[in-house]
Amino acid sequence: MRIAPAFEPNRRRPRTLWRPSxxxxxxxxxxxxxxxxxxxxxxxxxxxxxxxxxxxxxxxxETERPSLETTPLSNRAQLHDPATLRWIMKHPGCGSPFSVRTLAAAAGCKPAAIGHLVSGRYRRTSEERARRIAEVLGCEPTALFALPPSTDLDESTG
Structure with a gap:
């Protein structure tokens, strides 16, 4: 059995990146x-x-990082069930079935955002994005998401 020496002159050492403290x-x-x-x-x-x-x-x-101050968790829509979203993507109200990429392009968001919702990794998204996804799929937003309560006064309360 051969034991490798501590230093082999013909073997390349992996390059390490300099990371500043x-x-x-x-x-x-x-x-x-x-x-x-x-x-x-x-x-x-x-x-x-x-x-x-x-x-x-x-x-x-640091300057470009989105903060939760712009969309607090209380103002975010929560997906009811990822399986329901996958089914509606395969059987939309109108048109052909959607993939993650085509739905993201139609809803105007990144494919990763849709992918996380479909996989169940994330269940919350902004209310605006939830409404756009539901509109593209041809269903009501409340069929897919639990929307946050509105802060606007309705007509009945005056």
């Missing part, structure tokens, strides 16, 4: 800004380029 990100975010002081480490200028790109991506991620 939070302290490094903080330092670069404070110092690598347009018009701000430039950091030039002695090791290489590539490190500055990579770090500034990481900071830009990190900032973009």
């Amino acid at each position: 939070l302290e490094t990100l903080r330092l670069y975010s404070e110092n690598v800004t347009p018009g701000g002081p430039e950091i030039t480490p002695a090791s290489s200028s590539r490190l500055v380029d990579v770090a500034s790109q990481v900071v830009q991506l990190w900032r973009h991620r």
Whole structure:
């Protein structure tokens, strides 16, 4: 039986990605800004380029991330049963059957959102998306989703 040595010169080592620590990100975010002081480490200028790109991506991620403040859980529609949604997709009120992608395109949302509802991974979605899905499938929204109560005053309560 052959025991592999600790170092084999002909074997390639897998490349590892450099991941900055939070302290490094903080330092670069404070110092690598347009018009701000430039950091030039002695090791290489590539490190500055990579770090500034990481900071830009990190900032973009934080600013573009959707928050639940825009759609609180209390204002979200809950799917009754994923099996019912799958059946209605195969037998829509009008037209040909829908796949996840065709339903997403027709409802104006991402295929992953429909896929998560169909698989049962997620059961909640925004009220607007629930209404668009039901409209495309040709059924009432309440047949598929439990909609949140309306906050508008109806005519009977004055």
